[in-house]
Amino acid sequence: EELATESDLVIVATPIAETPKVVSEVAGLMREGSLLTDICSVKEDVVDVMKSVKTEAEMVSLHPLFGPGASDLRGKDIVAVPVKAGKAYRRLKARLLDMGARIVEMKADEHDRLMAVVQCLSHLTVMSFLFTLSSLREFLTEDVRTPMFSHMLLAGKALLARDPDLYGEIQVHNKYASIVRERMLEVCRSLDVALSAGDAKVVEKKFSEIGDMFSKGERDKAYMLLYKLFEEEQR
Structure with missing residues (x-):
């Protein structure tokens, strides 16, 4: 909890069933200008939580379409579902693009x-x-x-x-x-x-x-x- 209040970026990486609950708990702890993301493989439930929770943080649900076997991000796809996107997300997106990733934005469904x-x-x-x-x-x-x-x-x-x-x-x-x-x-x-x-x-x-x-x-x-x-x- 202390880390969530101090971090510029929080990435929730938990089992699919637990991700909405963890996102709900962490979101309220984060400060304005920070970014909360997850890397869940299924989006509808976690995005519904992001839409309903009260937080000062930006929120974007991410799904890297590759695993730890990847040596770098060049040519790799990352799906993004923006919920409450602003400067923090734009900075992260620019950084990922600079590293060679392909960012594809879409809705959760x-x-x-x-x-x-x-x-x-x-x-x-x-x-x-x-x-x-x-x-x-x-x-x-x-x-x-x-x-x-x-x-x-x-x-x-x-x-x-x-x-x-x-x-x-x-x-x-x-x-x-x-x-x-x-x-x-x-x-x-x-x-x-x-x-x-x-x-x-x-x-x-x-x-x-x-x-x-x-x-x-x-x-x-x-x-x-x-x-x-x-x-x-x-x-």
Whole structure:
């Protein structure tokens, strides 16, 4: 509490469920001209608290879209949800931009909808791959890999290196995550029904449906990068 009253900048970094309460407690302690932020992965609840609490401090909810593995801020995205922004936030924003970060400002609801795809879907995909792989250990009689399998393994190992509670909390506390999970299950069920019926062409059909998401140049570049990463692993 003493630090909060004396600090120019306070960053709340607590489990998602606890962040709104901590922000509420700290906000009233801070002085005029200071800045209160959090780095919570889900924004609606904490931003609602920021909007309702009485404080002399500025308040902006931040979400760095990277973890402690980052060596610097160059090219890294940070989402900002300004609630009560002024000079202190502008100074912090300028400093982050000078360090190479990309600041993307949006509303809390927009953030949570976007993160349901960017985080919840990607985490779910990798977790599903890992848990399925673990259930098929009897199939893994030899250590052989394709570039795609190797890349999926890399993502899985990286996921396992971090806090599992965070992945669970993001799924539970983002109200849009259940929509994303259900959509993914629908896609898997649809593919399973078609492939079980012998319809190999369903993959070509699905490819054509999403063809406009990425240009041919993007697809070709991704393919070559995948092989480059795979070959670098072998050196």
